[in-house]
Amino acid sequence: MLISRKYASRYTSDKANAVYPVEFVVRAFLGTYPGLHMPRDQYDGRRILDLGYGDGRNMPLLKNLGMKIHGVEIAEEINRHVQERMKVLGIRVELKVGTNAHIPYGSGYFQYALACHSCYYVEPGDQFCDNLAEIARVLETGGYFIASLPMTGSYILKNAKPVSDGHYEITNDPYGLRNGTVFRVFGSKQEIRKVFSQFFCDFNIGYCNDMFWGIHQKVWILVCRKKENKA
Template sequence: MSYDPRTAWESAYRSQTEIAYPAEGVIRIFKGRFPKLNLPTEHKGLSILDLGCGDGRHLPFFASLGFEVSAVEISDNLCESLQQKMSSISVPVDIRCGHAGNIPFDNGSFDRLLTWNSCYYMSAGEENFQDHVKEMARVIKPGGWIIASIPKKMSFIFNGSEPANSPGYRVIRDDYFGARNGEVMRCLENQVDLEESFCQEFEGFCHADIDMNWFGLAYHWHVFCARKKS
């Protein structure tokens, strides 16, 4: 049976009734001050897209910062459930079905785009990460910013994975959480590979790293912010 990302993630979220807290890294980026982070700190009245919003954990946080919030998830069922959750806690958000290779919003819709643990999933479209980069850039306004996290090749997510059809991609085979087995993911070689993958559309890269062993899981992630070229 072939891998169906929509069915896999609907199953993963089906029993989840509470919304998780926002990722610590996202809070630090949007509320912290760091010497090598050039992301503007004014948020009120700006638009933001949470691409691959999962259980919606970042949506109330963004609304509290004054953003006009939109989100994308991979199936209609997930989007409907998320819309109901957000309505129940009075968080205004426009949630639509799509993925990083097919974002259902107009050109230049957003001042900010968050892709936290999401843009490197390839099974919903073609095995071409550059299409994802171009599509994300398409919906960001000139001079707007992308905020992203992508697993490093030594992350637990790639444990037991196999080479995919194209170099730089891996098929997940031993996902600890059980939702990704069969998924094709972009596997970046290093930070240079990351910038080369995004530099045709973005500039002004600000880099950070998540590197920790969390009770037996190796959490190693590239984190970056970059400005869309004007």
């Protein structure tokens, strides 16, 4: 896909080995908040899926927590580049090619899944619920899903084309990477609960509303758990 080539070029052009975690990820795993319920003493030795990991910026944090890191990205070039970066940093990772709706791991393999600015990308022919079903499949029952989701009014949605049921085609990406791709966007906490509740429960929902010098980023931040399958 075109976006695969663009993303591969974007991430492999960065030759620096230092990477820095996203703030909400640090807060989710290490913070103490009245509306967040994820035990901080259960990370060591647990398997985590870093879905759409980009430049690997959250991997040093996950390594410091003692987690076994597995990553999925859309291009093998990204995997090779980040594998070398993590090798330099002394971080052991397993990286595979896949998408949000096609994750190359067995059912129930992970205790945690992290999707930092990634799980809402929807491939042609898919719907966001296909992404959710696949993420839930690779999580064990009770496993934690930590994610960010686009909020209505975020910069990336300027001039975006409505597609269907909360899905939008991006047309005005200031970074020139995502034009033509489809995002799932959420307007409220209630909408998140409604969509996610088919597969997940125990919702901890917050949001970030940041103005970075002309880039107004608005995202929901979510921690939830995989529901027991009673079928």
